[in-house]
Amino acid sequence: xxxxxxxxxxxxxxxxxxxxxxxxxxxxxxxxxxxxxxxxxxxxxxxxxxxxxxxxxxxxxxxxxxxxxxxxxxxxxxxxxxxxxxxxxxxxxxxxxxxxxxxxxxxxxxxxxxxxxxxxxxxxxxxxxxxxxxxxxxxxxxxxxxxxxxxxxxxxxxxxxxxxxxxxxxxxxxxxxxxxxxxxxxxxxxxxxxxxxxxxxxxxxxxxxxxxxxxxxxxxxxxxxxxxxxxxxxxxxxxxxxxxxxxxxxxxxxxxxxxxxxxxxxxxxxxxxxxxxxxxxxxxxxxxxxxxxxxxxxxxxxxxxxxxxxxxxxxxxxxxxxxxxxxxxxxxxxxxxxxxxxxxxxxxxxxxxxxxxxxxxxxxxxxxxxx
Numbered sequence: 001x002x003x004x005x006x007x008x009x010x011x012x013x014x015x016x017x018x019x020x021x022x023x024x025x026x027x028x029x030x031x032x033x034x035x036x037x038x039x040x041x042x043x044x045x046x047x048x049x050x051x052x053x054x055x056x057x058x059x060x061x062x063x064x065x066x067x068x069x070x071x072x073x074x075x076x077x078x079x080x081x082x083x084x085x086x087x088x089x090x091x092x093x094x095x096x097x098x099x100x101x102x103x104x105x106x107x108x109x110x111x112x113x114x115x116x117x118x119x120x121x122x123x124x125x126x127x128x129x130x131x132x133x134x135x136x137x138x139x140x141x142x143x144x145x146x147x148x149x150x151x152x153x154x155x156x157x158x159x160x161x162x163x164x165x166x167x168x169x170x171x172x173x174x175x176x177x178x179x180x181x182x183x184x185x186x187x188x189x190x191x192x193x194x195x196x197x198x199x200x201x202x203x204x205x206x207x208x209x210x211x212x213x214x215x216x217x218x219x220x221x222x223x224x225x226x227x228x229x230x231x232x233x234x235x236x237x238x239x240x241x242x243x244x245x246x247x248x249x250x251x252x253x254x255x256x257x258x259x260x261x262x263x264x265x266x267x268x269x270x271x272x273x274x275x276x277x278x279x280x281x282x283x284x285x286x287x288x289x290x291x292x293x294x295x296x297x298x299x300x301x302x303x304x305x306x307x308x309x310x311x312x313x314x315x316x317x318x319x320x321x322x323x324x325x326x327x328x329x330x331x332x333x334x335x336x337x338x339x340x341x342x343x344x345x346x347x348x349x350x351x352x353x354x355x356x357x358x359x360x361x362x363x364x365x366x367x368x369x370x371x
Contacts, residue, residue, distance in 0.1 A: 003029040003036070003075045010142035011349045012127055013052055014062045019350045020052075020141070025064070025132060027144040028124040030077035035152050036124075037089060039368040041162040042069035042140035044352045045169050046196060046265070047289050051135065052353070054292065063133040064125060067093045069140025069368070070155075070165035080149050088155050090168045090326075092318040093136035095150040109317045111150075140168070141349060143369045153322035156330060162343075162365055163336045166197070167325045169313070170363065171336060174201025176314015176321070177261055177287040179209050186210030188258040191249055192232070193273050195223035197339050197363045198287055199263035200230045204335060205314075206259070207231030215252065217245060220359055229338050246275035259283050265290040271297050279304040286310040339363045 006027045011020040030036045048065040051057075073087040083089065097103050100112035124146035125132040125139065139145045155164060174197070178184045190206040192199050195218040206214045207230065216224065216232035224235040234252065238245045250256045256278030262270045265288025274284040274297050284306065286295075302308060316322065328334040342364040344352055352364040 005029060006036070006144050008143035009346065010064045010125070010127075010139070011066075011346060012062055012132055013065055016058065016061060017053055020065070020353070022347055023127050025125050025127040025142065027142070027146060028126075030075055030080075030124075030146050032078045033080060033149050034077040034146050035073055035080060035083050035089070035149050036075045036144060036146045037071040037091060037152070038074045038144055039069045039071040039140050039142060040371050041165045042066045042366050042368055043166045043168070043170065044068075044349070044356055044364050044366065046356060047169070048135070049353060049356060050265070050289060053357075060133065062127070062130070063135050064139035064142050064145075065135045066140030066142070067136040067138040068165055068169040069138065070161040070168065071369070072371070074144060082149055083152065083154060088157050088159060088161065090153045090155055090164065090322050091138040091140065091145065091147045092151045092153055092168065092322065093138055094313050094318045095137070095148060096317050096319040097150045103317070109313060109315050109321070140368070141346065141366070143346075151318070153319050155323050155326040158330060159326045161371065162367065163340070164326050164329060165365065166336055166339055166363055167322055167329070170197035171201045171334070171339065172314045172316050172321060172325055173287060173311070174198040174261075174263060174314065175205040175208070175325070175334065176316045177263075177285050177311040178202045178205025178259070180315030181309060181311035182259045182261060182283050182285045184209035184211050184259050187212050189213040189215075189253050191215040191217055191257045191260040191273070191276050193217045193260065193262045193269050194264035194288060195220070195227050196263065199261070200226060200339065200362065202261045202263050202287065203227060203230040203232050208333070211259070213253070215249060215257065226338075226362060230335065244275070245272050249276040253278070255279070256282055259285070261285045261287055264288040267293045267295040270295050274301055274306060274308050277306045279306060282306045284308050340365050343367065
């Protein structure tokens with residue numbers, strides 16, 4: 001197959017804390033075991049904003065952000081047998097090689113090679129004569145991207161890409177944190193802190209697992225109507241109370257919830273979520289992404305029988321889990337449409353970022369290329 005460099009449009013983050021710039025970039029052909037993908041649609045996730053506004057690692061720029069996309073295979077590199085041009089796919093920020101000790105273990109979805117760094121040094125992008133990094137190995141704010149085949153999921157050809165793109169991060173992250181990591185049980189009581197896309201997906205996961213009481217906690221009461229759609233039964237706004245939220249939840253649940261999920265990425269909220277769990281068997285899961293501060297709690301919280309654990313990408317082994325979640329959506333057992341509050345073009349990416357920054361959206365889907 002004669003494959004050449006493609007010139008296409010992408011949103012480039014040249015430096016931290018600055019608006020993205022729509023540029024023409026060059027996307028090199030896929031090398032051995034790589035796939036070049038035409039991105040059709042992408043979500044804008046808070047982790048993109050984290051890298052741009054909070055993480056602020058200068059060495060992580062210039063970069064093309066975006067890691068929640070879906071597209072169509074355009075070309076394949078030498079040695080690729082699993083994919084053909086025309087396949088519908090979702091690029092993944094966690095790879096699954098199937099060979100390493102992590103992939104072989106049923107206990108984890110972590111991969112041996114990634115991701116301690118938000119932007120890997122290797123990249124197939126250049127712009128204005130300089131290398132541009134690929135965010136989390138994916139970079140979906142570009143009309144084309146190149147990804148290792150270990151980090152691509154082939155999905156049902158019937159799947160609408162402008163919907164299932166959200167399974168590339170947020171929905172799997174929240175839903176899986178409830179069903180795979182917390183292992184929410186039928187008849188249990190749950191609390192979900194933070195009603196962004198990840199939190200709403202966690203609510204959906206709690207409901208799917210059969211929880212009888214699902215308390216949604218957020219300081220923005222406008223989110224509560226959305227929470228009901230996904231199965232939340234109760235709502236608590238910490239601003240309405242003059243005592244700690246853990247005390248409020250303890251009083252509502254006869255001593256604390258069975259399961260709590262922190263879907264904000266704030267170490268103070270993580271502590272509240274742990275302290276909201278019942279002693280003896282309460283499980284609290286950290287879901288919100290952050291790596292800026294230490295977290296803390298009194299040892300007695302754990303000595304008294306609570307479990308504190310974390311979840312990355314909802315505990316789904318990426319290449320296995322994403323196609324299953326696509327099927328669940330097509331079978332109407334998982335919601336996606338209800339997460340989408342705005343639709344925009346790639347050129348409007350800065351507007352989408354502003355909406356998320358100010359909590360004015362759940363998910364904006366950007367149309368990147370015509371299908």
